[in-house]
Amino acid sequence: MIVAPKALHFILICFEIFVVCSKVLQEDLTSDSCSPPQLALNGTQTEKGELRIKEDYTHVKEVKxxxxxxxxxxxxxxxIKxxxxxxxxxxCVDQQDNGRFQPLFKNCKLEYINPHLIVTFKNITIHNPGLVFPHGSQLQVRCKELGLYKLLGTANPRCHNGEWSTRLPSCVSTTILTNYTEDAPPTILIKIPSGSASVEPGGELAVFPGSTLHFECLYPRRVGSPDWTWTSPLGQYLTGWAIASEERDWKYRLSIYYAKSQDSGTFTCATPRGITNSITLHVIAVTCDPISVSGMHLTVRVEGTRLGHSAYFQCPTGYIVSGEPNLTCQASGKWSAAVPKCEPVRCPSFSAPGGLTEPHLQLEEHNNSFGGRAVFSCAWGYRLVGNPGLECEISGNWSGDLPKCFPVQCAPPVLPLNGHLIQSESPGMDGGRYAVGSLVQFACKGAHLLEGEASIICTETGVWSHPPPFCKPRCPYTGEPDNGSVAPTKFAYDPGDEIQVLCSPGFESRIEEQRLRCLSDGTWDGILPNCTSYDEI
Structure with missing residues (x-):
């Protein structure tokens, strides 16, 4: 029994509310009253002021x-009281105790399931660990392949006040899986040439009366002969080595013809070293209810409704069987699982939060149903590497891996001879490479003049907007001498160009200095002469 302290709120998980989830049994004005319990209806906590919830619990002593x-x-x-x-x-009411209210004991948690085990609870197969079971729950455990593994431990652990009665059993490999080592239990193969049978959740083999079955104990004949024993009340069974040449050296067989209820019992094969493996047989005439299919897409093929008969379910293209696709009629008179449903094939959604792990990847189109497509693009400044589109396949998986987005980069620009960079808006990336949008500007050194675009930008194609400029040698404009001029007059002069100094009337310069030539390095071959007055010559 659990007592809820005043400092804690008691939360009721209700699926049906009886008279606003409360019932007054008696009034006792002298005793302490309880504050209203918090209430969750159908899994959702109700809000304060909910009309279906009683606000005044002064006289309420019990809530059902x-x-x-x-x-x-x-x-x-x-x-609660x-x-x-x-x-x-x-x-809570315990149906096994004449409907009396009993305190809820601690639950048990199923921490781990061995991959070779099949665990069932109330005819439901438990696939994943971590589930919590109430006090009194009993599991049924068996090995997946009956006869290929030997169950070691108790097949029916029960939860008792937070503790399992025993650990989950384990499955021991038999001779066919251990290359016939002498210390392994013998493998028992089950053959049913006529009739029908079902492997029960507890590991028993349930057989419909009139069936014929063979238990084949696998053991190397050269080492010795195994021995069959049984607990059934009938007399002898046919045992011996198989007759076929390919089987007689390793199959020691026990045969049961036209099985009857008296054949029920445990059949054990023991090796010469005394190592055993057993099959528990239960012969019973049982039929299950006819299969009823209500889903519009689900189709079923049924062998029959007696013990061991199976029902096979299918869905049309674009749908997947949700549940067990094959059911078997079991000794309990119930099918091994609930009738499955057909659900549309859905691939994992890329539009859901966390669907796209690549931060720069964008969805242009998205349909995650069977045959649908997902089309991708990258943010500006990034290029797509991989398949730009994926298709949702019948398996519920996409047809390939997600593409990736890599930054578009331009290689470092070629510096012109006698030039340099004077500005870079974006520093170099990955060893000097530039991101999209990076701007660089060029300038020339000394007596050189820039020819081409002085500024270029890295474009989203990974190529610069213009080729790098050139720095050509040019001789600068010399200016004019006092009392004279130069011809021709230009801002800059190419190598080989000449200028002539022309003096004003009444002034003269030396003849050998009247012409200057622009050299290949961008310098003049002399200095600008002066124009001297005739009076000073």
């Missing part, structure tokens, strides 16, 4: 509600 118990959501009528100002409980 429908609770959900265990991993399968079993519904039970439960209640107000004692001394505290809610005490819950107590």
């Amino acid at each position: 509600f429908s609770g959900s118990i265990g991993p399968l959501g079993e519904k039970r009528l439960c209640k 107000c004692i001394g100002g505290q809610w005490v409980g819950p107590l």
Whole structure:
């Protein structure tokens, strides 16, 4: 029994509310009253002021509600009681105890499932560990391949107040899996040439009366002969080595013809070293209810409804069987699982949060149903590497891996001879490479003039917007001498160009200095002469 302290809120998980989830059994004005318990209806906590919830619990001593118990959501009528100002409980109806209210004991958690084990609970196969089972729950455990593994441990662990009665059993490999080592249990193969049978959740072999079956104990004949024993009340069974040449050296067989209920029992094969493996046989005449299919897409092929008969379910293209695709009629008179459903094939959604792990990848088109496509692009400044489109396949997987986005980069620009960079808006990336949008500007050194674009930009194609410029040698304009001029007059002069100094009337310069030539290095071959007055010559 659980007592809820005043400092804690008691939360009721209700699926049906009985008279606003409360019932007044008696009034006792002298005792302490309890505060309203918090209430969750159908898994959602109700808000304050909900009309279906009683606000005044001054005189309420007991609250009944429908609770959900265990991993399968079993519904039970439960209640809590107000004692001394505290809610005490819950107590729930126990169907195995004449419907009396009993306290809920601690649950048991299924921590791990061996991959060779099949665990069932109330005819439901448990595939994943981590589920919590209520007190009193009993599991049924068997090895996946009956006869190929030997179950070691108890096949029916039970939960008792938070503890399992025993550890889950393990499966020991037999001779066919160990290359016939002498210390391994013998493998038992089960052959049913006529009739039908079912492997039960607890590991028994249930057989319909009239069936013929062979138990084949696999052991190397050269080492010795195994021995069959049984607990059934009938007399002798045919045993001996197989007759076929390819089987007689390793199959020691026990045969049961036209099985009867008296054949039920445990059949054990023991090696000469005393190592055993067993099959528990249960012969019973059982039929299951006819299969009823309500889904519009689901089709079924049924062998029959007697023990061991199977039903095979299929869905049309574009749909997948949700549940067990094959059911078998079991000794309990129930099918091995619920009838499955057809659900549309869906590939993992890329539009859901976390669907795209690549931060710069964008969705242009998205349809994650069978045959649908997902089309991708990259953000500006990035290029797509991989398949730009994927298709959702019948398996529920996309046809390939997600593409990736890599930054578009331009190689470092070629510096012109006698030139240099004077500005770079974006520093070099990955060893001097430039990102999209990076701007660089050029300038020339000394007596050189820039020819071409002085500024270029890295474009989203990974190529610069213009080729790099050139720095050509040019002789600068010399200016004019006092009392004279130069011809021709230009801002700059190419190598080989000449200028002539022309003096004003009444002035003269030396003849050998009147012409200057622009050299290949961008310098003049002399200095600009002066124009001297005739009076000074």
